[in-house]
Amino acid sequence: MAFRKEHELHTRRRSRNMGMFIVLFGFVAVIFGLTMAKVRFEEEARPGVNVDVQINSGVSE
Amino acid sequence: MVDTSAYNETGEAQFGDYFALLKPRVMSLVVFTALAGLLVAPVSVHPMVGFASILFIAIGGGASGALNMWWDADIDRVMRRTANRPVPSGKVTGDEAMAIGLTLSVMSVVMLALASNFMAAGLLAFTIFFYVVIYTMWLKRWTPQNIVIGGAAGAFPPMIGWAVATGSVSIESVLMFLLIFMWTPPHFWALALFMKDDYSKAGVPMLTVTHGRRATRNHILVYTILLAPVAIGLGLTSIGGIIYTTLATVMSLGFLKGAFDIWKRDEKTAEADAYLTERKVFKFSLLYLFLLFGALMLEAALRSYGWGGW
Incomplete structure (x- = not known):
């Protein structure tokens, strides 16, 4: 079955939809980057502490 | 079928119109001065933390711009320079501007607290409050010294940038x-x-x-x-x-x-x-x-x- 012809609403709102996609994707990327930076910083600041082990033990408790 | 193209006449908002609510020009000055405050501080910051912090400060500044446009739509409509702004031109409704402003204000403050520290987030929250409530809602229409008071809100970003790095004033x-x-x-x-x-x-x-x-x-x-x-x-x-x-x-x-x-x-x-x-x-x-x-x-x-x- 063929898809119905695209409604003009989708064409008209393309810029809004694409904009939202980019903004949300960017937000996820920033949160990811921030998390990685903070975890690595923790590791460097407290070299004796293994962050992986901490996280895992936290989950299992 | 309803002919939705008729709404184009009233100027349906495009992504750029929502972005314009955040006053991008003011935001660029906020980014510049906040970055200066961050970089001149004696404590070095991880580049990713610095980038995210400046981004959230800019979003906070933009949010206060959106709230300012919501409150001042009546003034903006009258003046030639501001008549084309998204709210007075009818592209974005006042309620939408308020919703975007409030949401981004809360989000930027919470995210700045998570990215850096509570001092920086507190200063950002105070800046938004000062610009929107003290300046826009109260003193702008009341005293000819409004520029001096509005200037205080614009002066906070380097202080916030400094607080991101040092956690203090x-x-x-x-x-x-x-x-x-x-x-x-x-x-x-x-x-x-x-x-x-x-x-x-x-x-x-x-x-x-x-x-x-x-x-x-x-x-x-x-x-x-x-x-x-x-x-x-x-x-x-x-x-x-x-x-x-x-x-x-x-x-x-x-x-x-x-x-x-x-x-x-x-x-x-x-x-x-x-x-x-x-x-x-x-x-x-x-x-x-x-x-x-x-x-x-x-x-x-x-x-x-x-x-x-x-």
């Missing part, structure tokens, strides 16, 4: 605040002298209208005299150095000369040359702030190589 960050705070009135009133916007029709008490253009010229001179010691004094703190202090002295003398020229003139002379001096001083004031913060960042960069500073 210090003499250096207070002086950076004062630099923008003192700079705003002469900068804006020089513009008000040659951009005869219809503030009186909009019901906004502008100094040029309430106290006259002579009083505005006097005010420009007084604020520029007060600005000079702040600018030079900043050079004597831990973030200053020979390059900044020399530049601040030279530029402050230039600004003082311009303010004195504005003070000397009367309306007749100004109208005769189409406000040439006022225009020149306005442009010079932009360069003034840009170069001074640029010099502070240069001092910080040189310090990391063992040069710069005192």
